[in-house]
Amino acid sequence: MTAPAPAADTAIDTAIDTAIDTDVVVIGAGPVGLFQVFQLGLQGLRAHLIDALPHPGGQCAELYGDKPLYDIPGLVFCTGHELVQRLQQQIAPFAPHWHGGQQVEQLTAQPDGRWLVATSAGTRLHARTVCIAAGVGAFVPRTLKVADLDRAAWLGTQLLYHWDEASAPAQLAGQQVVVHGGDAPAVAQVLACAGAAQPPASITLQHRRDVFDAPPEQLAQLQALRSAGRVQVAIGQISAADSVAGRLSALQLLAPDGSTQRLPVDVLLVRLGLLPRLGPLADWGLALERKQLVVDTATFATSAAGIYAVGDIVSYPGKRRLIVCGFHEATLAAFAIAERLAGHSVALEYTTSSVRLQQRLGVAAPVPLA
DSSP states (O other): OOOOOOOTTSOBOSOOSSOEEEEEEEEOOSHHHHHHHHHHHHTTOOEEEEESSSSTTHHHHHHHTTSEEOOSTTOSOEEHHHHHHHHHHHHGGGOOEEEESOOEEEEEEOTTSOEEEEETTSOEEEEEEEEEOOTTSEEEEOOOOOGGGOOTTTBTTTEESSOOTTTHHHHHTTSEEEEEOSBHHHHHHHHHHHTSSSOOSEEEEEESSSOOBSOHHHHHHHHHHHHTTSOEEEESEEEEEEEETTEEEEEEEEOTTSOEEEEEOSEEEEOOOEEEEOGGGGGSOOOEETTEEEOOTTTOBOSSTTEEEOGGGEEOTTOOOOHHHHHHHHHHHHHHHHHHHHTSOOOOOOTTTOHHHHHHHTOOOOOOOO
16 A cells, blocks of 8 residues: 555646746655645745655655554654645645656756756756755665566556556456565555455465565455455466567466466566665765765755755764654755745744734634634
């Protein structure tokens, strides 16, 4: 299971031919990146938000989606998914422009002081400022290392590494679906497929052994589906793939006893987890210390004018990799960005009393107490 799609009033964009002018680009849509958008919104700045994953949430959604978080201020308990949902609701009034499933490949200084941000999907933005909230790097899926499965034509149609909550259920309806993996993401994927309004024709969980590492409640649901015959389990290593008329048609499995099995498949969902990669960020000319960005802790500015960084991607004395620390960094960065763009200091206002902030949030001014 992945994080929910962006809020309904969040503008969606996939690829743009011409550069878009904007005040701020936020790179990374984990909790700190989302809160950065909120703090920028309070300053009257709308942001373009870019992430390598097709949905918001970053590491929090991918690795801790269904796990408990106990150290978020004001919340006794919430899951990673719930935190991401709350943050999306919080930024909804500011309608950030969302560019999901795209990795920033180019960050180039322009003669007028702006930055050209170019992504793997062809999106190009001219930003007066950029805030990097990339966590420990861009999360990319672990790929399945089978030679016959490296066909580009299957990727995104029959070979899926990401689950799109909006379109995937319809795409899988009536199909022979195989989910490959043995950890919680794979088990959660099977449960999501089985619970779809238009379920696949068949669901097979494929792993090298009949042992799965997932929360007890998920394992109990999986066992119930197996007992009911709604989910099959296929054990073995994928050794090859068969195709008919250019389409993926079956997987060849090598069982532990040396025997082989042909497993029919229309759609293969690979759930082997994610790998953080620093990627092109290392080539942007920013000062790094042990693969983390060096920042000024008063403003969270990097070594390049107009580029800021917050969250797990930054390094400074006393840095702690905690979400709450990232929220603090995002707040100071938003003030620094606002002051840079305004050319003067920005007054401190409070959401409890500032009519301007309440208007930006789209809430009615509170009625004075009698």
